[in-house]
Amino acid sequence: MSLSEIEQEALKLPAREKADLVCKLLETLPSADVDISDEEVLEREQKLEAGEIEELSHDEFVRRVRHERGR
Secondary structure (H helix, E strand, O other): OOHHHHHHHHHOOOHHHHHHHHHHHHHHOOOOOOOOOHHHHHHHHHHHHOOOOOOOOHHHHHHHHHHHOOO
């Protein structure tokens, strides 16, 4: 079966089965090379809720990443 055929069949699945398939596929990928601990995530969330740092929109995040990469 080709990738195109698998994709066509996967798109026919009900939403719940698609979500299950996505989870299974993601589990097979190597982990991202990101070294952020659960503690750091919690600390950032607390700072955000306390108003110590500002929320960043997805568009702004993408803009900054592109700027840093020179694109």
